[in-house]
Amino acid sequence: MITTTITSSLRDALEDLGVTPQPTVINLEQPANKGHGDWSSNIAMVTAKNAGWAPRELATEITKKINSALPEGIESVTVAGPGFINFTLSPLWLHNVLLRVLEQGITQFGQTDLGQGKKVNIEFVSANPTGPLHAGHARGACYGDSIANILQAVGFDVEREFYVNDRGLQMNLFADSLLARKAGDQVPENGYGGAYVEEWAQKMPDGLSQEEALSWGCEHAKEDQRKTLEMIGIVFDMWFSESSLVDSDAIDHTIRALEEKEATYEKDGAKWLKSTDYGDDKDRVLVKSDGEYTYLTPDAAYHRDKFSRSDWLINIWGADHHGYIARMKAAMEALGHDPEQLTVTITQLVKLVRGGHEVRLSKRHGEVIELREIVEEIGPDATRFMYLLQSVDTKQTFDLDLAASKVMENPVFYVQMAHARLRSIQAKAETLEMWPLPVDNANLSLLTHQRELDLLRDLYNFADVVQLSARELAPHKIAIWLRELATSVHGFYHDCYVIGDGVSQELTNARLQLVEAARTGLVSGLNLLGVSAPNSM
RNA sequence: GCCCUCGUAGCUCAGGGGAUAGAGCAUUGGCCUCCGGAGCCAUGUGCGCAGGUUCGAAUCCUGCCGAGGGCGCCA
Numbered sequence: 164m165i166t167t168t169i170t171s172s173l174r175d176a177l178e179d180l181g182v183t184p185q186p187t188v189i190n191l192e193q194p195a196n197k198g199h200g201d202w203s204s205n206i207a208m209v210t211a212k213n214a215g216w217a218p219r220e221l222a223t224e225i226t227k228k229i230n231s232a233l234p235e236g237i238e239s240v241t242v243a244g245p246g247f248i249n250f251t252l253s254p255l256w257l258h259n260v261l262l263r264v265l266e267q268g269i270t271q272f273g274q275t276d277l278g279q280g281k282k283v284n285i286e287f288v289s290a291n292p293t294g295p296l297h298a299g300h301a302r303g304a305c306y307g308d309s310i311a312n313i314l315q316a317v318g319f320d321v322e323r324e325f326y327v328n329d330r331g332l333q334m335n336l337f338a339d340s341l342l343a344r345k346a347g348d349q350v351p352e353n354g355y356g357g358a359y360v361e362e363w364a365q366k367m368p369d370g371l372s373q374e375e376a377l378s379w380g381c382e383h384a385k386e387d388q389r390k391t392l393e394m395i396g397i398v399f400d401m402w403f404s405e406s407s408l409v410d411s412d413a414i415d416h417t418i419r420a421l422e423e424k425e426a427t428y429e430k431d432g433a434k435w436l437k438s439t440d441y442g443d444d445k446d447r448v449l450v451k452s453d454g455e456y457t458y459l460t461p462d463a464a465y466h467r468d469k470f471s472r473s474d475w476l477i478n479i480w481g482a483d484h485h486g487y488i489a490r491m492k493a494a495m496e497a498l499g500h501d502p503e504q505l506t507v508t509i510t511q512l513v514k515l516v517r518g519g520h521e522v523r524l525s526k527r528h529g530e531v532i533e534l535r536e537i538v539e540e541i542g543p544d545a546t547r548f549m550y551l552l553q554s555v556d557t558k559q560t561f562d563l564d565l566a567a568s569k570v571m572e573n574p575v576f577y578v579q580m581a582h583a584r585l586r587s588i589q590a591k592a593e594t595l596e597m598w599p600l601p602v603d604n605a606n607l608s609l610l611t612h613q614r615e616l617d618l619l620r621d622l623y624n625f626a627d628v629v630q631l632s633a634r635e636l637a638p639h640k641i642a643i644w645l646r647e648l649a650t651s652v653h654g655f656y657h658d659c660y661v662i663g664d665g666v667s668q669e670l671t672n673a674r675l676q677l678v679e680a681a682r683t684g685l686v687s688g689l690n691l692l693g694v695s696a697p698n699s700m
Numbered sequence: 701g702c703c704c705u706c707g708u709a710g711c712u713c714a715g716g717g718g719a720u721a722g723a724g725c726a727u728u729g730g731c732c733u734c735c736g737g738a739g740c741c742a743u744g745u746g747c748g749c750a751g752g753u754u755c756g757a758a759u760c761c762u763g764c765c766g767a768g769g770g771c772g773c774c775a
Contacts, residue, residue: 195715195722205718208755218755244719245755291775333775433773444703444771451773458775485704486770511705512768552712557706558768565725567714567737574724580738588712588735631716643714646723657731657740664734678735 166191166202170252173206176228180535182214182221193624200241201620216494218246231693233517242505257619264622264680265602272687273629278319284473286397288392289326290383293337294359296391296534299481302510302559304534305550305693307479308397309638312691317633322473325399326465330406331458333694338377341367345376357531391535395543396693408464417464418449426497429512440443441493441502444515463494470500477636478507481653508557508636517563524665541567544694548575569700574646578685579697581656582647585682586698588661589675595662599676609673614655618677621648622684629691638692645688654680 170189173431177185186206196202198464207222222242229240236256241249264272287307290300308323315321328334340354344364350356367379385402392398408414418434421427426437432452436459447458469476480487487511492502515522515532522532538546545566552574553559565573592598599624612614625644660666661674686696 192716192718194719196719199719203719205756208718214756244747247719298745328775331775432774435773448773453773455773457773471774482705482769484770488704509769514768557713560712562712573738576738577724580736584736591735619729627716634714638717639714643723646714650723653739654741656735662735700736 165236165252165256168236169202169204172229172234172237173204173225173248176225176441177206177210177230177316180221180224182210182216186210194247194249199243199247200239200251202250202252202434204248204250205246207242207248212245215267222246224250228335254611254616255608257616257623258610260619260623261607261610261677263531264683265297265373267675267683269683269686269690272683273625273691274316274318275626275630276318277630277633278314278317279493280318280320281475282316282322282473283319283477284324284469284477285314285477285479286324286326286469287479288388288397289328290388291328291333291337292381292388293333293355294357294384294387296388297512297531298515298534298537299531301537301546302513302550302555303479303481303535303633304392304397305547306397306508306510306555306638309547309551309641309692310477310633310636312693313629313633313638313641316629316691317439319475322401323397323399324401324403324469326403326405327385330461332408334377334381335373337380338373342371342373342376344591345369358612391533391538394535394538395546400422403465403468405461405465408468413468414461414464417467418460420467420699421449421494422465424499436490436494438490438491438493438497441453443489443493447493459490459494462491463498464492464510466491466495467498467500470495470498470504476505478505479506480509482509482511501533506636508555511558513550513559513561515561515563519564522563537563544579545573545575547692548578548642548694551638554637554639574642575694576588576700578649578689580700581652582685582689582696583698583700585652585678585685588656588678590698591662592671592675597662597671597700599677600672602676605672605676606669607673607676609670610677612655612659614651615674615677617651618648618655618681621651622680624683625687641688641691645685645692648681648684648688652685655681 169191173189186209189206191202191204194200207225210216211218211221219242226240226242227250233240235252237250238253239251241251271421287306288296288300288304290296296304311321311323336351336354340350340356340360341364342359343350345367351358363380363383366383367376371379383606397586418427421436425450426440428435428437433448434450436449447459448457450456466476488507491507492505495505541563541660549561549566566575569576589598610619621644628640628644631696632638659674661678662671666674689696
């Protein structure tokens, strides 16, 4: 790694100069400003004070030392600003980046073994089986699937899981609503009044009992949700049924396990969890005075089950569930699990805008935008890319008109267009029988144009971006990187003709390799987001 | 009242303690005999407020202001 070369050269220089105390770590960063080189170290500023040096003076001495025997791959070392030491890499080194990208190809580019096969279970969407998925489920769906892709790319063994709340009060209300509609009656108080209920009721067979209607409704809803998710390329490994926890007595076992840990008590005819002992701000009821479980109890049993199958649990919940995190972690800790191995990511709300106005959602009046509608309106690629372009920590404003438009301000088209252009160059080269071409036949040292080097620098960063987005569970970093790479591709396309226009055959050959490397980057990044890379637009 | 997330350009958003805070769109002006002009280049404006930590803060800490969400024996 070039960064190791740089840090060890800094370390050697510091030792040669007899600087004490020596710094424990040497950090490098990639300056935002290209004029500051490829890598920069602040080590002189960090070390100077304790070692009794002036920062700039120390930086100058270090630079002299390194310049006296410049390591391979480094073109220059300079001092700048208050004492930064800036390293510029040689084009030769960047050409090795190209070789590595081509060697790894789309299937391996950016992949690492950070996860070392650790089993991670990602639970997301988990919508109630009482109706179609709506716009509110979309962000968590795209996000969850993308971090699943990313964690797979960095070496985790990933399971995608959907928890189905197929029992309890809401399900009973749903079944009653279907039956009422079937009989031509009004839905009961607090029932489900959406238009789809009417529609589904007509499809439901006659003469079902409440239990049968519940089961039919649940299956119908699950199937509807599964199909919608498939439209945007999301396929779950596991649909976990809440009622199966009743059948297997897992809920009672969980309560007993909590009792054995003396984490429960009885009060006012109910059974409580001493969650305050584990960091929650209130104790929580497990079994109500009427003998029913609260929502927490089956969910605790469910998480206990997941811990028996996985090393690390990730839950993706909507903003309205954040208050639930502390009690779930408390329940897991009480059961003897490490709450650190349960990560809950909260996705903030999305405001939909269409025609310049906010689209108001009112579940009560059955006015919801179904996820299916969004996908049909703007397509699966735009749906995923737009939701993933922004950090889920922030409220998002989602402009449906923009996402649907096939114009340049639509970022998904901008990125996909970059890919289509590269493919069209390759297609032309294929017609002329110039491509494919083994990379050994190309003279990469001809790639010296600023646009070409920009592309190589972007490609070099990909593995780091993937790792960072995995660590922070932040797929938007991939989306941002893709947009930057696309910018470099368009610039290259504009300024560096690959075929014709007086370009020598030798340069054409070298540039064709770069085209394939850039294409590899675009496809690899888009794959992590679950967005396609079309050959033409 | 308490808890969570957020507040960056006219708009939508990036910004892993560093240098002159970045993209895209919008504005204005350039660039098409040429691999797809669905593009490229140039162009002004900004870190909610006040303290603190640090050689250095948009970033970390505290308080305040503002936005959204949550504080049930609902799910």
